[in-house]
Amino acid sequence: MMRYKSVIFDVDSTLSGIEGIDWLAALRGPEMQAWSSSLTERAMKGELPIEAVYEERMNKVRPSAREIEALGREYVARIATGAKKALAELRGSGIAFVMVSGGLREAIIPLAREVGVPEEAVHAVSVYFDGKGDYAGFESTSLMTRQEGKRITVGKMSLSTPTLAVGDGMTDSEMKSVVTNFAAFTGFTRRQPVIERADFVVETFEQLTDLILR
Ligand SMILES: [Mg+2]
Numbered sequence: 001m002m003r004y005k006s007v008i009f010d011v012d013s014t015l016s017g018i019e020g021i022d023w024l025a026a027l028r029g030p031e032m033q034a035w036s037s038s039l040t041e042r043a044m045k046g047e048l049p050i051e052a053v054y055e056e057r058m059n060k061v062r063p064s065a066r067e068i069e070a071l072g073r074e075y076v077a078r079i080a081t082g083a084k085k086a087l088a089e090l091r092g093s094g095i096a097f098v099m100v101s102g103g104l105r106e107a108i109i110p111l112a113r114e115v116g117v118p119e120e121a122v123h124a125v126s127v128y129f130d131g132k133g134d135y136a137g138f139e140s141t142s143l144m145t146r147q148e149g150k151r152i153t154v155g156k157m158s159l160s161t162p163t164l165a166v167g168d169g170m171t172d173s174e175m176k177s178v179v180t181n182f183a184a185f186t187g188f189t190r191r192q193p194v195i196e197r198a199d200f201v202v203e204t205f206e207q208l209t210d211l212i213l214r
Contacts, residue, residue: 002093004212005160008179010150010167011101011108011124013044013188015115017078020071020103024063032060046170046193050102054125054145058138063104065133071107076114080187082205087115089209096160097121100150102171104138123153151175166208173197183211 012019025036036057042048063071087097097117101108105124112122126139143149150171154163155178162180165172173194176182184191184198185208195201202208 002095002213004095004162004164004180006096006098006163007090007212008098008100008154008159008163008165008175009117010165010169010172010185011075011099011111012103013168014166014172014185015080015083015099016075016111017080017188018074020075020107021057021061023071023074024061024067025057027063027067028061036061044169044171044189044194045191049147050149050171051146054102055140058127062135063127064135065129068104068107068127071104072110075107075111079111079114080205084115086205086209087117090212091116093213095212098154098157098159099123100144100153100175101125102144102149123150147171148174151178154178164212166202168194170194183208 009015019040022037022040026033039053043050043053099112099117099122101124103124104127106127108122108124109119123144125142125144128136130136143153151174154175164181164183165175165179166183166185168185168189173182181199183200183202184195186201186203200211202211
């Protein structure tokens with residue numbers, strides 16, 4: 001039995017075990033890493049709105065094109081255990097996927113390819129470079145830089161229902177009002193406020209597959 005026709009995935013700490021912007025910040029040294037990950041954690045718990053920290057972090061980290069390529073490889077290397085197999089099985093059952101992320105689109109595309117999600121189904125924040133490949137800004141108008149961005153974006157999509165959203169953060173749980181169900185993914189992090197809002201809690205992609213198909 002197929003319980004959902006569309007599944008909406010978060011990326012960082014859900015499909016892959018990294019927080020992309022924190023990984024980039026770590027390239028600038030341990031102090032920047034600690035600063036960035038404390039902001040990420042507070043935003044994911046709902047203590048800080050994402051938009052308050054997005055620009056500040058990007059202006060400090062200023063990732064180059066080469067660093068974004070390296071991050072793309074890291075997303076693939078750190079893919080969640082069982083995710084590739086699970087998505088292949090789900091896709092084989094005719095389920096449609098969407099990826100929604102406050103992360104950087106150009107770094108996420110290689111992971112989308114790896115799990116068979118088409119580029120047009122990837123909703124994230126673009127990063128820009130100059131002719132030398134140096135950082136030249138990001139898509140600050142993207143809804144994905146905002147606290148309600150995932151909810152608004154998914155709410156406008158005409159997805160086949162029932163729909164399931166899966167993620168580890170507060171911006172994921174905010175999709176609950178526009179999807180049939182929300183599952184908290186705890187394979188990498190367990191965030192209590194997110195778990196409390198969830199219809200289901202799944203720790204592995206095997207559990208997720210069972211929830212969707214069996
Ligand atoms: Mg996440």
